[in-house]
Amino acid sequence: MTNSEKNRLKDKAFQVFGIFCTFIGLVVLAIFLIDIVIEGIGRIDWDFLTSLPSRRAARAGILTAWAGTLWILVLSALIAFPLGIAAGIYLEEYAKKTKLSDFLEINIANLAGVPSIIYGLLGLELFVRFMHLGPVLLVGALTLSLLILPIVIVTTREAIKAVPRTIRDGSFALGASKWQTVWNQVLPASFGGILTGVILALSRAVGEAAPLIVIGALAYVPFVPKTPMDEFTVLPIQIFNWTSRPQAAFLTNAAAAIIVLLLITFLLNGIAVYLRHRQQKKIKW
Amino acid sequence: MLNLSFSRFKLSAAILVGASLAFTSCGGNTQEGGSDMSGSISIDGSSTVYPVTEAVAEEYRAEAPDVKVTVGVSGTGGGMKKFSRGEIDIVNASRSINDSEAKTAKENGISYVQLSVAYDGLTVVVHPSNDWAKDITVAELKKMWEPEAQGTITRWNQIRPEWPDKEIHLYGAGVESGTYDYFTEAIVGKSHSSRGDYTASEDDNVLVQGVSTDPLALGFFGYAYYEENKSKLKAIPVDNGAGPVLPSLETVKDGSYAPLSRALFLYVSSKAVVRPEVVDFINFYLENAGELAQEVGYIPLPDNVYNEQKQKFEQFATGAATAKQ
DSSP: OOHHHHHHHHHHHHHHHHHHHHHHHHHHHHHHHHHHHHHHGGGOSHHHHHOOOOSSTTTOOOHHHHHHHHHHHHHHHHHHHHHHHHHHHIIIIIOOSOHHHHHHHHHHHHHTTSOHHHHHHHHIIIIIIISOOOSBHHHHHHHHHHHHHHHHHHHHHHHHHTSOHHHHHHHHHTTOOHHHHIIIIIHHHHHHHHHHHHHHHHHHHHTOOHHHHHHTOOSBOOSOOOSTTSBOOOHHHHHHHHHTSSSHHHHHHHHHHHHHHHHHHHHHHHHHHHHHHHHHHHOOO | OHHHHHHHHHHHHHHHHHHHHHHHTTOOOOOOSSOOOOEEEEEEEOTTTHHHHHHHHHHHHHHOTTEEEEEOOSHHHHHHHHHHTTSOSEEEESSOOOHHHHHHHHHTTOOEEEEEEEEEEOEEEEOTTOOSOSOEEHHHHHHHHSGGGTTTOOBHHHHSTTSOSOBOEEEEEOTTSHHHHHHHHHHTSSTTOOOSOSEEESOHHHHHHHHHTOTTEEEEEOHHHHHHTGGGOEEOOEESSSOEEOOOHHHHHTTOSTTTEEEEEEEEETTTTTSHHHHHHHHHHHHHHHHHHHHTTOBOOOHHHHHHHHHHHHHHHHHHHHHHO
């Protein structure tokens, strides 16, 4: 066997191995999805989406849970979006390379790896106990915003980094200030990437139950929250609650609620993919 | 181009917010039922007691539609912490309040009343194919669960010589649950103390799954989980000196299934009980707990015990009202 044949063989071997690895993830996901859909799809109807929680599995619905999830989603976006983008712009465009900025950078990277329940404890002490806000929607959204902030900052920086140096130089050459350059050139060019990052971060937040249970989000809420200062529940908590019940009918409910939660996540990811795609088409340097 | 994408974003954000506001207004309450009570009642605590309280809260909505009752599941420990700081009105508890919780409550000027609302019978189960374990004594359970058993008691015949020389696989409640505290207290004699080398889960469905697929298993969990999965499990009668007794509606209710039947509690805060809606809700609770507890898989208290709880509560409420004046 010649050397090049050997290499080609290795190449082929890795390709097969790569396909195998890819399929492990996909097959597990597919089995999970099929199982959930078979179990739960028949349970989803208008009543299920518009009913309050109940002890009778057949009568129970997820109105308050999905309403809470939607509230959390919108509020977290409104909080994390400006904070994360501003921090990202500062670190990438303004911050000088000092010990302080190195320190900030390392810590933001570390924060992205902190388990979500720790954020729950932080939210409990800071927002619920110290600021006396109580276990309300706003506190849930603030806590989840903290959770996703590192991701938003990191993706913002990556998106901004991808804007070529020449664009900035051109703007400066025309006499624009740093802020004008950021606002008129850098941000528009990187906005698709930033938005993608924010949406993917939000789709992570939507699936969180642990930090919200810690801050005191509830399991039984018989009313739809009307203001950010109302108490709430979310879909993952409802699912968690149903899966631990003894009656099999509640497991069917849980499967149906999982489908709804997955649809929300897929919808968000779909929006993210669309935005990135549109952005890529639009920018021509 | 830039401005376009920004205004697009604003628009979509506005639509999202608008949509969320629109659907919030369509959850209108239907005005029915006899009570004109209003206000809100916050309950938190044990996930074991949760199904009963959820059922009562659901029924109470028909009675008093303007009272907002919310129920959380942060566990007996988490609930007690909030309760003793005065953050919630009522706590669901699967064990009694402990000394440090009672102390915190006292420091915050909160007194409380403990009300029993239902029984749960912790059920000892094995795989259906297990034909040797026909009954078990409390001493034998202690022998296999106490801390000293760790690593040494690993085979069925170590517990009773006529049982087979096969490995024993133990399944039980996770150490954070009130169920674990209760079981260790009743069997080992000391709360929160047991061997550590067993399969632990806070989720009883996981334990059901484990025992029902493992021919050498022995586990324990709440009666409701056994009741729902009878075909996949075999319950073992427990002998506390007076002969082996199987858990059932009757044996748990009359106290003959001992020591593994336990009461589930509500604690009501003195700060909450001065509000009429709280009094109304608790009375409704005690009135209906028996029927509703059974519906969600627990065992009702005897009627006279419910009456005792009502009297106990009434005294507490009057006491708190006088103290306030």
